[in-house]
Amino acid sequence: MSQVWSAPVRFAECDMQGIVFNAHYLVWADEALTPWWIERGVDWGRFGAEGFQYVVVASTLEWTSSARHGDTVEVDAELEKLGRTSLTVRFGIRVGERPCCTVRTTYVCLTGGAPTAWPDDLRACLAG
Template sequence: MPIVPPVWSAPVRFVECDQQGVVFNAHYLVWADEAVNAWWEQRGVPWTDLTGRGIEYYVVASALEWRSSARWGETVEVDAELEKLGRTSLTLRFGIRVGARSCCVVRTTYVCTADGASTPWPDDVRERLSGS
């Protein structure tokens, strides 16, 4: 699989590692959460653009697939790709790697909401996300 340019990266901190010396599993979700903001920004949809319209998005599901362990002192890079754009939700695939070595794939589904209820993505947002 070709390497997608990262949207976020950071060195692995000691505090993110468990007693086995590898990154504790929950941190992969944190890194995906960090990357999602950059992903939206790259598509011209900053958080304030959505919230200014009364729209927010929430995680409804995440799944992690481990491939290898990231370790203290390494630098992780996270890329993000749109896998599915639905009427009120979208699924992103986050590839987390150290160099060319894949560590984890996170798939997260987000739902678009307004006033606490699911709502369709605005047409202009859908256009920016789908590239059409």
């Protein structure tokens, strides 16, 4: 299952070369994560009230081409790996059909500040 999030590239997101500054690709991946959770039926209000949270433990970026001011970026979010306490989401960032960047972010489930297994019903949402 893939979720697509999109936004126009703003002038403020570009550097002096007229291309998107690298840190914005991470922001776009983060923006795409919320609708990705929602599409899977994950209720973070409920899980948060039960003491569960998720945090980023690693992100990698691989560039193919640059997005520029005036482009519209689309971010495809897909589950790449589901572990016992962690998961990795792959974010494919593109302009039209032209790939720009792939972001892979690994999140860990925490309770009380310590890694814990994803709750079974949350895991079912992710695996489904």
